Amino acid sequence: MSRWRSIWLVARREILERGRSRGFILSIGFTTLLVVGSFVLPAVLFGDKQATKIGVIQPEPPGLTATISTMSAQLDRKVEVVPFADEAAADAGLTDESVAAVAEVPADLSGPGSIRFAKESDQVITQLVTASVVALRTQAVLTEAGVSPAELQAAQHPPTVDALDPQTDADESRFLFANIAAVLILVGIFSFGYTVLTGVVEEKQSRVVEVVLSTVRPRDLLMGKVLGIGILGLVQLGVFVAAALGTAVVTDRFTLPATTPAAIPLLALWFILGYALYSTALGFLGALASRMEEASNASTPVTMIAMASYFVAVIGVINDPSGPVAQVATYLPPSAPFVVPMRAAFDAIGPVEILISIAVTVVGIWVLFSVGARVYAGAVLQTAGRMKVRDAWRSAGE
Amino acid sequence: MLEVIDLAKRYGPVVALDGATFSARPGRIVGFLGPNGAGKTTTMRCIFGLARPDRGEVHWQGQPVDRAARLRFGYMPEQRGLYPRMRVGEQLSYFAQQHGLRRRDADAAAARWLERMGLGNRSKSKLEELSHGNQQRVQLAVALAHDPELLVLDEPFSGLDPIGIATMTDVVRERAKAGVGVVFSSHQLDLVEDVCEDVVIISRGRIVAAGAIDELKARSGRRHLEIEVVGSDGTWLDGHGELTVIQRSGDRVKLLVRDDVDLDPLLARARAAGEVRTFAYQPPKLSELFMEAVTPAADPAKAPVAEVIP
Helix, strand or coil: CCHHHHHHHHHHHHHHHHHCCHHHHHHHHHHHHHHHHHHHHHHHHHCCCCCEEEEEECCCCCCHHHHHHHHHHHCCCCEEEEEECCHHHHHHHHHCCCCCEEEECCCCCCCCCEEEECCCCCHHHHHHHHHHHHHHHHHHHHHHCCCCHHHHHHHCCCCCCCCCCCCCHHHHHHHHHHHHHHHHHHHHHHHHHHHHHHHHHHHHHCCHHHHHCCCCCHHHHHHHHHHHHHHHHHHHHHHHHHHHHHHHHHHCCCCCCCCHHHHHHHHHHHHHHHHHHHHHHHHHHHHHCCCHHHHHHHCHHHHHHHHHHHHHHHHHHHHCCCCHHHHHHHCCCCCHHHHHHHHHHCCCCCHHHHHHHHHHHHHHHHHHHHHHHHHHHHHCCCCCCCCCHHHHHHHCCC | CEEEEEEEEEECCEEEEEEEEEEECCCCEEEEECCCCCCHHHHHHHHCCCCCCCEEEEEECCEECCHHHHCCEEEECCCCCCCCCCEHHHHHHHHHHHCCCCHHHHHHHHHHHHHHCCCHHHCCCEHHHCCHHHHHHHHHHHHHCCCCCEEEEECCCCCCCHHHHHHHHHHHHHHHHCCCEEEEECCCHHHHHHHCCEEEEEECCEEEEEEEHHHHHHHCCEEEEEEEEECCCCHHHCCCCCEEEEEEECCEEEEEEECCCCCHHHHHHHHHHCEEEEEEEECCCHHHHHHHHHCCCCCHHHCCCCCCCC
């Protein structure tokens, strides 16, 4: 039987056993809910897409509705004007909350009129209606005094608004995308890397590893385990990304950067590389322990390195995506999985740099796996207490 | 045929194996005996490549054992171990596939062996939901499901009730009849005597006795003699120097004699003393052979026997 079949059998077992477990299904459901919720909830809670309705009692001065609409556009607030036949109908509208406010302005603009709310007054609505009424009445006075409509319009033209370094929607979503990528990779490494760790310790603790290793090579067992759990990780990442993209498109919450189609495979690739690196380390360190508590101790150095790499990426890259910190971290296997997708999200890394970084990381994984597999082979059958890396290395020596 | 050749293994200062050599032939059941810490488990681990010997080799069909050969072996380790939360049927099928069976064949073998072990309705149960004895049956089924040519079982009967033992011994006998070589270790020597044709006795990492049980018995220097003489005062034995009295109860006496003792004078004495109802001359039990082999004593007839003979 080929080694690959043996590795695949191990991987398949992991996928079937863990993929069917309640924990995995719940975590996928929870993730999806979280993603969809984080897009949908703000829309529901703050309702910023919904227009505020303002009632206007008829007859109204000509041009009031149009002026209110123009003004509301300047205030970045959606407003809809609802005409009411009389005061009683308007009050009923306020009471049943079909309108937020009711304006009553004399049709001949002989007075400023009134604005009425159900309970609390809304500053923006008050200013909006006030400004509209004042503008109409000023216009009427000035027109009567012989000022031409063109002059009037010119005088009422608002100042232009500009920014020295304008923040575009794309910038905002890049920043968001970079952060989400780093968090996804960190979460992936922790949740699925630790699944590898606990899996190794469980096999050792239940002694099933002795039965398995009577036919499977230790390095094949480790590889199959990393592979199988990694596929589950990728499935979860896929669900996450699909949920996020789907909800973003449906709710139209923010503009996806033009680089999105290329960024997703890159994110998946670095997820795989980061997971492979860290789960290999966690897997063979787990073999040194004979109990779960020892395993979490043994894995502390890996946890520290992962956290440090994450912070280097988040702080260093966001500060200066092409700075020296970001550049160096690109070529270190532990930090590359965090740094490269972030730099790519900021469009601050070229394809050559990415390729070199991938190559360096793949070599890093290969070296770590070769060392790790031997330590794993030496340690996984020793059940007496916690082993040292060096002893495990020696005991597996040829 | 499995050949274990001159295996030596140290764990730090502890010598686990010190030149152990023996073989197991197809169709024969070999009892692999030895006191605790004698090297049984280490030997088995060396057969499966789970421990690397410092010296010596294990051969299968004349070739050093490699992974391809091990796929034809079945192993039940002393420290039982299966996946606690995995379903029993899938678990059996998984291990059979790891031994090279196709999935469909493995599924069929799993179902067949669960049926054979009386667990046909537990295929979908998780292992941890089974009783200890049933988990042990599953463990044996894991060793058997891929239809191995060699079975290596480390203490397969420990912790089982008599029904469990009967099931297990039936299966082992049946496999041997089908031509499978079986090596199993046990401390239940009466059971070994019932089940095995051959034994290998290991002590302090060395093989101290090996061969067919009957031959070993015949070769042993000691014999049992049970004599019942009615109507004597029991003094007829006094003064006979070549005997060790093990037990005396009423008219019955159990003796240990060397195999070169001439029995005629003894029988004549007994007849003179009274009516002889029993005069039974028997080879030693396996447990005595075992004690004899693992206890460094000069004279076999003077070896401490009282401890092992009830």
